[in-house]
Amino acid sequence: MERRTIFGHRLLPVALVAPQFLLTLIFFLWPACQAVWSSMTRQDPFGLHSQFAGLDNFVELITDPLYRDTIGRTAFFMVAVSAVSMSLALLLAVFADREIRGRIVYRTLLISPYAIAPAMAAVLWILMLQPRIGIVGVWLNKHGIPWDYHLNDRQAMGVIVLASAWKQVSYNFIFFLAGLQSVPRSVLEAARLDGARGWHRFRTITFPLLAPTTFFLLVVNMVYAAFDTFGTIQALTQGGPGKATETLVVKVYRDGVVNLDIGSSSAQSVILMLGVIGLTALQFRFLGRRRPT
Amino acid sequence: MNPRHDPLAHAVLLLGAILFVAPLWLVFVGSTQDPAAIARGELSFLPGEAGFGAYTRVLNGPVPRMLMISLGMALAIAIGKIIISVLSAFAIAFFRFPGRQVAFWLIFITLMLPVEVRIIPTYSVMSDLGLINTFTGLWLPLIASATATLLFRQVFVAIPDELVEAARMDGAGPLRFLWDIVLPVSGANIAALFVILFIYGWNQYLWPLLVATNPRLDTIVIGIVKMVAVETETDWSAVMATAMIAVLPPVVVVLLMQRWFVAGLTEVEK
Numbered sequence: 372m373e374r375r376t377i378f379g380h381r382l383l384p385v386a387l388v389a390p391q392f393l394l395t396l397i398f399f400l401w402p403a404c405q406a407v408w409s410s411m412t413r414q415d416p417f418g419l420h421s422q423f424a425g426l427d428n429f430v431e432l433i434t435d436p437l438y439r440d441t442i443g444r445t446a447f448f449m450v451a452v453s454a455v456s457m458s459l460a461l462l463l464a465v466f467a468d469r470e471i472r473g474r475i476v477y478r479t480l481l482i483s484p485y486a487i488a489p490a491m492a493a494v495l496w497i498l499m500l501q502p503r504i505g506i507v508g509v510w511l512n513k514h515g516i517p518w519d520y521h522l523n524d525r526q527a528m529g530v531i532v533l534a535s536a537w538k539q540v541s542y543n544f545i546f547f548l549a550g551l552q553s554v555p556r557s558v559l560e561a562a563r564l565d566g567a568r569g570w571h572r573f574r575t576i577t578f579p580l581l582a583p584t585t586f587f588l589l590v591v592n593m594v595y596a597a598f599d600t601f602g603t604i605q606a607l608t609q610g611g612p613g614k615a616t617e618t619l620v621v622k623v624y625r626d627g628v629v630n631l632d633i634g635s636s637s638a639q640s641v642i643l644m645l646g647v648i649g650l651t652a653l654q655f656r657f658l659g660r661r662r663p664t
Numbered sequence: 665m666n667p668r669h670d671p672l673a674h675a676v677l678l679l680g681a682i683l684f685v686a687p688l689w690l691v692f693v694g695s696t697q698d699p700a701a702i703a704r705g706e707l708s709f710l711p712g713e714a715g716f717g718a719y720t721r722v723l724n725g726p727v728p729r730m731l732m733i734s735l736g737m738a739l740a741i742a743i744g745k746i747i748i749s750v751l752s753a754f755a756i757a758f759f760r761f762p763g764r765q766v767a768f769w770l771i772f773i774t775l776m777l778p779v780e781v782r783i784i785p786t787y788s789v790m791s792d793l794g795l796i797n798t799f800t801g802l803w804l805p806l807i808a809s810a811t812a813t814l815l816f817r818q819v820f821v822a823i824p825d826e827l828v829e830a831a832r833m834d835g836a837g838p839l840r841f842l843w844d845i846v847l848p849v850s851g852a853n854i855a856a857l858f859v860i861l862f863i864y865g866w867n868q869y870l871w872p873l874l875v876a877t878n879p880r881l882d883t884i885v886i887g888i889v890k891m892v893a894v895e896t897e898t899d900w901s902a903v904m905a906t907a908m909i910a911v912l913p914p915v916v917v918v919l920l921m922q923r924w925f926v927a928g929l930t931e932v933e934k
Contacts, residue, residue, distance in 0.1 A: 377758055377828075378838045384759035388767045391752040394808035397793075399774045402785035409785065463680045466673040477677040479922065484684050486914035488867030490885050494907050495687035497892055498694060498707070504900060506690060509705040541684070549930045598780040602869030606889045620780045627784040628874070636784050643781040651776050
């Protein structure tokens, strides 16, 4: 949509856009270009020499079974977090949409975890699940179930999925509830008169009407699980035990910041950028909606 | 359906609410218990005898400074993002100028470049600019925002042409028009965005971890993750008191501004 009436100035608008423009240039585009450049160079560990290496870093990554493992692990993590978080949120939203007493209180309780940082969610779950002090962890060990997510790969993955999904439920809940509230009551009423009962009515009428919301949330949850869970994982397992909870972003951080392998880390960054561009394009192609920043 | 009789709905929602409140409750009761007992695995579901001693302990440590850093960072990011996004959206909506399309697309691109995908190069830009271990470094690079700009552009484009026409007849220049008309009509959007961005700023983890290694610049989130990272001889009730203090400000902001925030969130991301 374009407006007909506009102001005639020429310099003023340029000055108004300038701050945003400069920040984008300096902190977004310039580093992104550098990432592309250094993904095609090879550096010694001290950063003193670098030479052009073409696509070697990419070839090395793609042929590295460890990197492929990380991709697979990240994909599993993304799907698991989205599935757990979205289904729980949808269930809660369906019931919170009913006309019951105290629904405002329920809604408020379910919305407020939105404010909790991903890293803080990890801290809260440590106090539940930590094998020696966490209330659930201690109970499990006492009852003959060996529980320690610092040692057991599967338990570690389970714990980061749980903490990450838990944090995202309130976000999904807000959107599902808004989606449910916009389903026309007359449609539901008509279905009721036609004899459609609870579950059947939900499956054939409500859920299809929620499809755009569901798809939007699916993309948002995938992006959340891929990128925003770094703090959760770092606080809970640091990617361990071994590489059991190392996602792509954790690996970029480990390789780049901890191991100072700039070439490989940059190549990984470029691959992640392509992933984000893909997801954003997908979202626009199907919905014309944006991802949150 | 009779509003009073829906036991299934109550059961599901109650379980849901417990799932979200229980961890917080546990942190609260933990903060009032004896740290040695917690370390022995004797965390209990009821408030302990230690009272609020742990709070006094942490408030005499680095926690108040961490809170100030977090608060400063969250406010700077929220306010900074709103200001520069309003200005650029205003320019894009109300003017034709050379490079308008280019500016629009460049801002749009930032959507695709979250900090997680450009960790190392952004660090080197930051160090070239001397922004490592500075407070400015914590917030300045985060205030460019495509989402906010696109949202405001959408709001501004919907302002009727007649209003713009009338303002021009009255001899109002563009800046006067921005201040007297555009900002007041966007009040609700600004409030909603403020909540979302304040929480976004308060909850940052990777960025401060990257650009501020000096403990004096630790945010409260960074601080608490550092505290739990050493799991031997941890003063657990202090950890929990700090966690309570870290969680409360953003939760209070969301609770106080719930209505605007929920409407705004679903609006922003449509």
